Amino acid sequence: MSSDRKIIADTLESEETRVAILEDGRLSEIFIERMWDHQKAGEIYKARVESVLPGINAAFVSIGDGRNAFLYLNDAQGMKIVPNQELVVQVTKTARKNKGARVTPRLSLPGRYLVLVPGGGETGVSRRIASEDERKRLRHFAKALRGDDFGVIIRTAAEGVDEETLAKDVESLLALWREIEHNASRQSAPCLLYKDMGLLGRVLRDEVHGGVDEIIVDGEEEFGHVNDFISRLYGTDKPHVVLYGGVVPIFEYYGVEREIEGALDRKVWLRSGAYLVIEHTEALTVIDVNTGKFVGDLDMRHTTLATNLEAADEIARQLRLRSIGGIVVIDFIDMEFEEDRSCLLNRLEEVFHSDRSRARVFSMTQLGLVEITRKRGRPDLRSVLTRGCPFCSDTGWVLREDTVAMSIKRFLRKIAHANRAEALLIQASAPIAQYVGDTYLQLWEEELERRILIVGMPEFAWSKYRVELQGTCEAVERRAKQMERRESSVVVHRSSAS
Structure with a gap:
């Protein structure tokens, strides 16, 4: 974990909120939410089934804006799904490009330390908690806190947290769920039943536990909300909350605008003089590693390994920064020795270990190709900020x-x-x-x-x-x-x- 971690929130514009995470002064993640974005992940709707298509094992449901959402029938096991049926669903993937949102009838309500699963009976502990003794302790608490009509999944942030604090989280989430149930019984489909916290609140809920030193906000109203939020979560050792009042826009002042522009470039220069080329296709993302200006201090073998190791670190950062998910194929510089290939694969496993979007690293081919799969958590940065170029039949892109x-x-x-x-x-x-x-x-x-x-x-x-x-x-x-x-x-x- 980085020794210097800041959250910068650009909240002044009514049309858009942006939240950046900086690690050691460099942008590591950027979150953008616009006022016209529909069906954000986590929202809960009372929906109406429009059509059922057994051939693709799916149903399309109306959630209220004219663009039907997609529901896998496998997610509705034990339920009979028929046209015009009303059911409560939650958005798991936001709409992107020409695809509607994906929804599921299996609901979950995330809190600070755990997730409440209405209608479920499961207990679980985040796989990111490595200590087996701590996992056993938390699993015991989860079983004690689980109810007859809801399950409990312990989040990574709960590591070291006592049972009383976890019980308060359950109590709060259960009250929220009872309110959603009540609203669902009184309203007709399609309608919105529950809207998750705003962008800044969600980032704070999910990210503050990762050792954030400072939270800098440019709006007085959000500044008050952040202080209240942090006060509820922390007894001592709170992140420092700062109200930014400069004339220069906050992202410009902290260099975030420049880094966002760089995150749209195909070519990414490494500090050594080597570089990456990142290409997007419909099915996957391809990354090419090149030595560029880097000639190394020793022989070709050590230069190649050093370049590949540096590239591995930057690739992990770029995938987080650009929010790239799905299949990623990396063309590393060819390495002759098996021990060097093993060293590189170990580095990849290491750098992706702390990634909240689960990533899996596969073995390397003789040509130096490595395949990585990374869970798609939200639309990638390029699709959020750019579109197909209207002047060249979408073969290029513009903002x-x-x-x-x-x-x-x-x-x-x-x-x-x-x-x-x-x-x-x-x-x-x-x-x-x-x-x-x-x-x-x-x-x-x-x-x-x-x-x-x-x-x-x-x-x-x-x-x-x-x-x-x-x-x-x-x-x-x-x-x-x-x-x-x-x-x-x-x-x-x-x-x-x-």
Whole structure:
């Protein structure tokens, strides 16, 4: 575990919340939640079965937004699933690309130290707790705490925790489940019954036990929530909670924005001068390891092993950072000696041991290929921030419209801090200007207390934008009309309230 671990929360924008985990000053994980994201993992719905397809052993169920969710019939053992049936389900995988959310009727409610399983009879202990004596102690508590109509699974954070603390967690989760049951009995499907904690709350619940030194938040309201949350969880040795009040946006100040941009690059340079190339396909992710500028200090054998070992460390970090799941094939530099291959495989096992998304490392082929499978916990970073390029039939990719829009919003907030100009005239590429005008402009004007006009510039690159003018409303409007008269292809977008 890193000796210096921080959680940085960017919470000022109403449209988006971002939470970063920094280890020794480097970004290790990034979580992003947007206000229009539907069916987040953990949410519980009262659903209606739309269709049952025995041929693929699945059913499609309506959970309320017009996009049906997918339910494996194997998850509903002991239940007869028929069309128009109402049942309570939980989202296990969020919708991604052209796939709807995946749901299950087997529910679970995570707490700080354990997971309550309504309707289950199981007891379990996290496999990440290595000590057999501690596992035996916690399994004994789990059996004592389990009820007739619910099971209990002990989380990794419970290591060293006493039975009384675990019992309080059960009590709290059981009260929540009774409330969900009550709401389900009174409401018609499809409807939302339970929404998990907000993004920051979920990260704190799942990550704070990992030795976090500092939590830095840029919003006063969230700052209060975090202090309350930490006070409930900790008696002593609490992480230090800081309210960031700088003018420079918090992610920019801590270097997170730069690292997010780097996490979208194909090429990743290692400190030695070697590099990785990361390629995504529909079925798997391929990573190529290259010596690059690294020539080593000894012979070729030691240079190759050193490069591969350094690459293994960075690959584990990149998979976490980019939230890459599924099948990963790594083309390491060929190694002649079996002991070197064993050394590399041992390093891979070691670096993936602390990964919360379970990873399995397979043996190495004679060509130096290693296959890794990693559990898919949430959409990968590239799919969250980018989309297929509209100019080249999706053979490349560009930043998503909402990603560019949020970059513009943070830029405008920085300007609003610096001066009190009545109005702003922004230039952006035509598709982005259209998107901002249709989606955000009125909201931004209300929040930033400025008149905002955004001009679609046909010659601008997709993600390029800049401020054309700051000043009075009259001056900005006059300049916008001049631009429209000068070139017919220029479109000025104004909010409906303007």
